[in-house]
Amino acid sequence: MAEPVIEAKGLGVKFAMNRRRKRSMREMFIHGTKRDPNKGETDFWALRNVSFDVAKGECVGIVGKNGTGKSTLLKMIAGVLIPDEGTVTVRGKVAPLLELRAGFNDQLTGRENVNLVGSLHGMSPKTLEEKFDEIVDFAEIKPGFIDTPVRHYSSGMKVRLGFALISQLEHPVMLVDEVLAVGDKSFRNKCYDAIDRMLANERTMVLVSHSEGDLRRFCNRGLYVRQGELVLDTDIKAALEAYNADTKAEIDKRKKKDGKAA
Numbered sequence: 001m002a003e004p005v006i007e008a009k010g011l012g013v014k015f016a017m018n019r020r021r022k023r024s025m026r027e028m029f030i031h032g033t034k035r036d037p038n039k040g041e042t043d044f045w046a047l048r049n050v051s052f053d054v055a056k057g058e059c060v061g062i063v064g065k066n067g068t069g070k071s072t073l074l075k076m077i078a079g080v081l082i083p084d085e086g087t088v089t090v091r092g093k094v095a096p097l098l099e100l101r102a103g104f105n106d107q108l109t110g111r112e113n114v115n116l117v118g119s120l121h122g123m124s125p126k127t128l129e130e131k132f133d134e135i136v137d138f139a140e141i142k143p144g145f146i147d148t149p150v151r152h153y154s155s156g157m158k159v160r161l162g163f164a165l166i167s168q169l170e171h172p173v174m175l176v177d178e179v180l181a182v183g184d185k186s187f188r189n190k191c192y193d194a195i196d197r198m199l200a201n202e203r204t205m206v207l208v209s210h211s212e213g214d215l216r217r218f219c220n221r222g223l224y225v226r227q228g229e230l231v232l233d234t235d236i237k238a239a240l241e242a243y244n245a246d247t248k249a250e251i252d253k254r255k256k257k258d259g260k261a262a
């Protein structure tokens with residue numbers, strides 16, 4: 001049997017709730033500048049004990065409430081976040097469409113970003129030159145804007161350019177986080193066609209989305225993540241049904257509580 005393209009074993013990651021909190025001079029004097037006296041007390045596991053395999057050509061949707069660890073899981077697969085427990089093996093290069101903007105730098109122009117991010121993902125100068133007009137066309141960026149710093153772009157423009165660039169990569173694994181929700185309707189249709197083409201090409205995709213339509217359209221499998229735990233690994237229909245049933249139960253419970261309080 002072929003080896004899985006993505007293999008996650010006992011993945012876990014914890015964060016510190018107060019990571020940004022500044023320490024007082026007194027704390028630094030008592031504990032030194034290196035050791036954080038709050039460490040341990042405020043760490044929480046954003047994800048834990050997550051194991052699954054993804055085979056070549058599968059499209060897996062990750063479903064779950066806000067803040068349950070979906071994006072965190074995608075970041076670990078992408079290799080931008082190192083797990084505190086377990087391992088994730090990805091066989092093949094990854095085209096990541098995470099956090100909406102493909103890692104663009106606001107101070108650089110659209111052209112500079114396309115060239116920089118494209119080359120960071122392994123596109124040669126020749127490929128970038130050949131594909132450049134196609135990328136700008138796909139993203140529907142008006143000619144003057146491509147030489148303007150992306151801080152002046154609308155959020156939709158940034159996402160469109162990011163998608164146009166990353167979708168040119170021929171990497172075997174695609175990670176997509178909520179990108180489809182941002183574009184307008186006509187752009188979304190273009191993205192659907194682009195993703196269909198990529199999936200027809202035996203690529204593997206992991207998609208995080210709150211859109212049931214998008215998940216049902218592309219995914220054959222669903223992982224349901226609840227409070228940092230992988231509670232179901234099944235077909236996408238069953239994963240969505242379980243998630244919807246939990247959501248309904250939660251809403252009913254809240255209504256009942258509100259009714260009692262009134």
Ligand SMILES: Nc1ncnc2c1ncn2[C@@H]1O[C@H](COP(=O)(O)OP(=O)(O)OP(=O)(O)O)[C@@H](O)[C@H]1O
Pocket residue numbers: 015016017019046064065066067068069070071072073
């Ligand atoms: N860098 C970080 N530092 C501290 N906490 C973090 C960090 N990144 C994520 N978290 C926390 O980890 C948990 C999971 O976040 P994550 O973004 O993975 O959720 P999500 O399921 O993708 O949510 P959403 O549907 O809202 O996008 C949340 O409680 C979040 O606040």
